[in-house]
Amino acid sequence: xxxxxxxxxxxxxxxxxxxxxxxxxxxxxxxxxxxxxxxxxxxxxxxxxxxxxxxxxxxxxxxxxxxxxxxxxxxxxxxxxxxxxxxxxxxxxxxxxxxxxxxxxxxxxxxxxxxxxxxxxxxxxxxxxxxxxxxxxxxxxxxxxxxxxxxxxxxxxxxxxxxxxxxxxxxxxxxxxxxxxxxxxxxxxxxxxxxxxxxxxxxxxxxxxxxxxxxxxxxxxxxxxxxxxxxxxxxxxxxxxxxxxxxxxxxxxxxxxxxxxxxx
Amino acid sequence: xxxxxxxxxxxxxxxxxxxxxxxxxxxxxxxxxxxxxxxxxxxxxxxxxxxxxxxxxxxxxxxxxxxxxxxxxxxxxxxxxxxxxxxxxxxxxxxxxxxxxxxxxxxxxxxxxxxxxxxxxxxxxxxxxxxxxxxxxxxxxxxxxxxxxxxxxxxxxxxxxxxxxxxxxxxxxxxxxxxxxxxxxxxxxxxxxxxxxxxxxxxxxxxxxxxxxxxxxxxxxxxxxxxxxxxxxxxxxxxxxxxxxxxxxxxxxxxxxxxxxxxxxxxxxxxxxxxxxxxxxxx
Numbered sequence: 001x002x003x004x005x006x007x008x009x010x011x012x013x014x015x016x017x018x019x020x021x022x023x024x025x026x027x028x029x030x031x032x033x034x035x036x037x038x039x040x041x042x043x044x045x046x047x048x049x050x051x052x053x054x055x056x057x058x059x060x061x062x063x064x065x066x067x068x069x070x071x072x073x074x075x076x077x078x079x080x081x082x083x084x085x086x087x088x089x090x091x092x093x094x095x096x097x098x099x100x101x102x103x104x105x106x107x108x109x110x111x112x113x114x115x116x117x118x119x120x121x122x123x124x125x126x127x128x129x130x131x132x133x134x135x136x137x138x139x140x141x142x143x144x145x146x147x148x149x150x151x152x153x154x155x156x157x158x159x160x161x162x163x164x165x166x167x168x169x170x171x172x173x174x175x176x177x178x179x180x181x182x183x184x185x186x187x188x189x190x191x192x193x194x195x196x197x198x199x200x201x202x203x204x205x206x207x208x209x210x211x212x213x214x215x216x217x218x219x220x221x222x223x224x225x226x227x228x229x230x231x232x233x234x235x236x237x238x239x240x241x242x243x244x245x246x247x248x249x250x251x252x253x254x255x256x257x258x259x260x261x262x263x264x
Numbered sequence: 265x266x267x268x269x270x271x272x273x274x275x276x277x278x279x280x281x282x283x284x285x286x287x288x289x290x291x292x293x294x295x296x297x298x299x300x301x302x303x304x305x306x307x308x309x310x311x312x313x314x315x316x317x318x319x320x321x322x323x324x325x326x327x328x329x330x331x332x333x334x335x336x337x338x339x340x341x342x343x344x345x346x347x348x349x350x351x352x353x354x355x356x357x358x359x360x361x362x363x364x365x366x367x368x369x370x371x372x373x374x375x376x377x378x379x380x381x382x383x384x385x386x387x388x389x390x391x392x393x394x395x396x397x398x399x400x401x402x403x404x405x406x407x408x409x410x411x412x413x414x415x416x417x418x419x420x421x422x423x424x425x426x427x428x429x430x431x432x433x434x435x436x437x438x439x440x441x442x443x444x445x446x447x448x449x450x451x452x453x454x455x456x457x458x459x460x461x462x463x464x465x466x467x468x469x470x471x472x473x474x475x476x477x478x479x480x481x482x483x484x485x486x487x488x489x490x491x492x493x494x495x496x497x498x499x500x501x502x503x504x505x506x507x508x509x510x511x512x513x514x515x516x517x518x519x520x521x522x523x524x525x526x527x528x529x530x531x532x533x534x535x536x537x538x539x540x541x542x543x544x545x546x547x
Contacts, residue, residue: 003374003376003378003411004374004376004378005330007374009362015371024374029407030409032479033406036472036479037369040369041368041369044369079366080334081296081299081361082296082299082300082340083296083368084300120304121300121305122301122302
């Protein structure tokens with residue numbers, strides 16, 4: 001191993017655990033200098049998690065959030081220099097914390113912060129427009145496959161995390177006393193960035209089931225059937241129009257025309 | 265007009281930045297912030313670029329690590345270079361990523377001849393992949409290390425000679441390092457090869473909370489101090505005008521305040537005689 005590599009091994013170890021750099025100079029000045037670098041690195045890591053989980057920080061408070069972030073960082077380091085997507089497993093990590101048991105909606109809120117980040121940086125893609133369906137005969141509609149927009153993220157939550165997230169997501173959270181002013185029921189959410197901004201659509205069980213089927217590659221007819229099994233009174237026509245207006249879908253791939261061939 | 269003085273771009277100032285009209289104004293962005301697949305961030309950079317020249321400043325390439333550059337990272341940098349056509353691309357004389365872990369900081373190393381070989385090779389690899397030369401920025405240092413075989417200015421001079429890269433001289437980093445390690449900032453700046461300087465950074469710093477002024481931290485959270493302005497004016501007087509950036513990454517003030525600092529740098533650049541004028545005057 002080269003001297004440079006050995007130095008960098010030793011420095012990395014000292015940076016992340018409280019070891020010392022030995023053999024490189026005066027011990028005290030090395031320790032002081034190392035602490036400056038350690039502070040810089042950890043400030044940047046905490047700031048990256050803050051940027052990606054702002055609603056968790058808002059709800060849990062700065063102290064609790066920082067403590068959870070340090071615990072997360074003890075086991076998770078970024079693998080790449082772009083920190084925009086750092087912390088993908090933080091929502092799962094939160095769910096394992098004993099403290100999170102007191103805030104059962106919090107891992108779900110983290111999940112939604114994560115969905116926001118992923119939607120925000122997702123590739124640009126066209127959206128299915130209402131006009132695109134105009135020319136399709138109604139008896140062919142049910143055979144179509146509605147594919148979710150590539151920025152879309154879909155989830156069912158046992159806690160009312162979507163409502164809580166919507167109330168508390170910066171930059172315009174509600175005042176603190178109102179932050180949990182929600183009905184305590186299970187909820188679904190669709191997060192996407194169909195045009196310029198990230199948007200969220202709240203979903204009941206039937207809508208969630210419908211979109212879940214679309215995500216799994218089902219036809220419109222199969223998705224509709226599933227939704228009606230959950231709620232036979234669901235007004236699918238209105239709901240589908242709402243999903244289209246929201247921007248939930250990619251343009252329809254019409255069978256037999258302009259088929260894009262996959263290139264290996 | 266060629267780029268004179270510029271401002272580090274902040275998203276919260278987007279409309280001010282795009283609408284600002286000032287001769288020679290340009291903006292610098294951190295490359296890693298734009299290594300995303302799509303979305304508003306890239307759209308914002310398109311808008312900025314359509315209004316002003318842009319400089320792309322990387323922080324994560326880890327060129328001083330004893331390892332090959334991460335070519336996936338280089339590929340993402342190349343995509344940004346090709347798309348946004350920055351007038352200058354820069355990185356740091358430092359390491360950050362090591363053995364699969366990215367440390368968001370700029371870390372020091374003993375400047376040995378074999379370290380120089382490694383940095384030269386890494387810089388050349390990146391330049392070849394990008395199809396252009398890059399600028400390398402001098403670091404802020406917080407402790408003396410044993411084992412240096414080359415002074416920093418020697419190291420940078422050799423790096424330029426062997427790799428064909430240019431230099432980004434951060435005058436605040438020189439001031440901070442000189443303070444912390446006890447050398448002369450003036451002497452350092454006088455030994456930098458002027459022709460290699462492609463860009464200059466000016467920024468603010470802060471005294472360490474525990475150790476005070478004996479340990480300055482390169483925080484980029486304050487206005488440029490008068491001592492740094494003085495060093496900058498001396499440097500420009502010696503080497504001639506160079507694109508100069510006002511860097512502020514924390515405690516972001518109103519855009520107008522950054523504009524004022526920028527205008528001060530612009531005034532220094534436009535009042536400095538160019539090297540051609542100065543050489544003609546000696547005839």
